[in-house]
Amino acid sequence: MLGYYFFLALRSLRRTRMLTALMVLAIAVGIGASMTTFSVMFLLSGDPLPGKSDKLFYPQLEPSTGATLRHWPMDLMDYASAHDLWSAHRATREAMVAEASTHVIPTASGQSPFAATTLATTSDFFPMFDVPFKYGGPWTAQDEARAARQVVLSAALNQRLFGGANSVGQDVVINGAQLRVVGVLDQWRPRPRFYMVVGSRNSGGDTGDFYGPTEAIFLPMPTGIDIAQADMQPFTCWSDGNIDFKHMTTQPCAWVGLWVELPTAAARDGFRRFLDDYDAQQRSIGRFPHPKLTRMLSLHEWLAFQQVIPADVKLQTWLAFAFLVICLFNTVGLLLAKFIGRSNEIGVRRALGASRKAIFGQCLVEAGLIGSIGGLFGLLFTVLGVVAMRHQPVAYADLVSVNVPLFMLALALALGASLVAGIFPAFRASRVAPALQLKVQ
Structure with a gap:
């Protein structure tokens, strides 16, 4: 069923390209900002002498x-x-x-x-x-x-x-x-x-x-x-x-x-x-x-x-993750509008025998696909952010880098955030009353 849900998600994204682009951009910018500041925080808060x-x-x-x-x-x-x-x-x-x-x-x-x-x-x-x-x-x-x-x-x-x-x-x-x-x-x-x-x-x-x-x-x-x-x-x-x-x-x-x-x-x-x-x-x-x-x-x-992590880095990290939360709230609104806008389609599927669990799963797969695409673009924004950080006039600028664990964390965060953001819209979509939608039709 996951393959079928994935196929339906691709068709849905193609039908609403502008809305999809807005959601992908919101997630990508939030991931890019948060991962850039997190990479700096991770660098500064690491163990200077591991094992000893x-x-x-x-x-x-x-x-x-x-x-x-x-x-x-x-x-x-x-x-x-x-x-x-x-x-x-x-x-x-x-x-x-x-x-x-x-x-x-x-x-x-x-x-x-x-x-x-x-x-x-x-x-x-x-x-x-x-x-x-x-x-x-x-x-x-x-x-x-x-x-x-x-x-x-x-x-x-x-x-x-x-x-x-x-x-x-x-x-x-x-x-x-x-x-x-x-x-x-x-x-x-x-x-x-x-x-x-x-x-x-x-x-x-x-x-x-x-x-x-x-x-x-x-x-x-x-x-x-x-x-x-x-x-x-x-x-x-x-x-x-x-x-x-x-x-x-x-x-x-x-x-x-x-x-x-x-x-x-x-x-x-x-x-x-x-x-x-x-x-x-x-x-x-x-x-x-x-x-x-x-x-x-x-x-x-x-x-x-001695508070060796600069105070401005801590503040920037909190602000970046707060910005990510705001981006997720925007994504929730866009997903809700997208799923509710397909009420007629969902009502027909429900009338043909699709369960609420199936509708909920399909919507979550679509949210996860949006998050994955947003995560890939978020990696690009993270790289651009790290490059910008390396040109800042701070002593640790040349130490900031993007590594494989950071890439994996960014992808996991994007996927997890999009799934969390998609729970409420998917739940609302799964509660669409098929009889009402068929009557409207």
């Missing part, structure tokens, strides 16, 4: 004198606190992180010095976050301890300085210091750059930079302190006196983040106790002049707290 994110935690404590004004600790720590927690080695892996803006002086002739984003970190950073290497590898803990003049380059910076060749063993000059390249990253761009997501709640949810490219330069933390501590950012200081930016490790300023890998529940509970004990110890000696204020969030909890 539930083992990564971001401990926090409050080193400043203004803790009574906050309900949660500062996003970053002062260097002394971060180093104390890191050097205790209470986790499977631990990584301190601090950002800076440095200047690179190319050794090749014809290239001018330029600024480059830099991350000072510790050796566990690379295995902890599954950072891929194209050439070489990370520095060792022993090299880090002696503040070795070593550096890891991003693939983009290696392409700019060395034409993409294997530059391990070559020298680069950063902030006037000559450093030896020990590794070059492969293509790596976590979404977002979760390891330095800080401050977004205090900046009105401006999180676009978290979806941009990764840092160009990775330095061992002691080396970064030696050559770039005056360039560390962001930082928050709480001293009434002048800040000595050349000795940031001893200044009352928060500028270092700490990540720990804790694979078991026992390890997490142990580190939480250690964090609380450290805070109590520092308060007992007068370094933390405030009540206890500590916290340890998982990677997902930290991203949710």
Whole structure:
């Protein structure tokens, strides 16, 4: 019977081409708008480190004198606190992180010095976050301890300085210091750059930079302190006196983040106790002049707290799906007009023995066919929407794409939406009284 219903649906669509085109257009535009915004939302809300994110935690404590004004600790720590927690080695892996803006002086002739984003970190950073290497590898803990003049380059910076060749063993000059390249990253761009997501709640949810490219330069933390501590950012200081930016490790300023890998529940509970004990110890000696204020969030909890999905993307997604609902209501009206307009035909079929269930099924098949056609055109509008998004001036624009699951979701949504929209018109059509229609005839 489905084949017969499909044949009848095709004949009906050909008879009312204009009405069919309006319904297909309504569904296609609604699907295109909703799937375009959904693809952006899916991109921004994805797991940045699948299979491992539930083992990564971001401990926090409050080193400043203004803790009574906050309900949660500062996003970053002062260097002394971060180093104390890191050097205790209470986790499977631990990584301190601090950002800076440095200047690179190319050794090749014809290239001018330029600024480059830099991350000072510790050796566990690379295995902890599954950072891929194209050439070489990370520095060792022993090299880090002696503040070795070593550096890891991003693939983009290696392409700019060395034409993409294997530059391990070559020298680069950063902030006037000559450093030896020990590794070059492969293509790596976590979404977002979760390891330095800080401050977004205090900046009105401006999180676009978290979806941009990764840092160009990775330095061992002691080396970064030696050559770039005056360039560390962001930082928050709480001293009434002048800040000595050349000795940031001893200044009352928060500028270092700490990540720990804790694979078991026992390890997490142990580190939480250690964090609380450290805070109590520092308060007992007068370094933390405030009540206890500590916290340890998982990677997902930290991203949710920082509200890394831009507020305008959430709003656009809600508006797009609201627009889809409006399109479906319009489709309901058009289907109702179409089916009721065929009351005479339906009355004759009912008089000839067709059941209400058969009429209802035929109308639903026709609604599903309209939805399928609308879904195919909706895919075209989705592709056009994604292309338009990729030209927007936002950091994540080049990451937006259309994939097979999105295509399947769009088709399923179009078919399901059209069937839902067709239920009431089909029900009304199946209730047409055959005797009344025959009398009119």
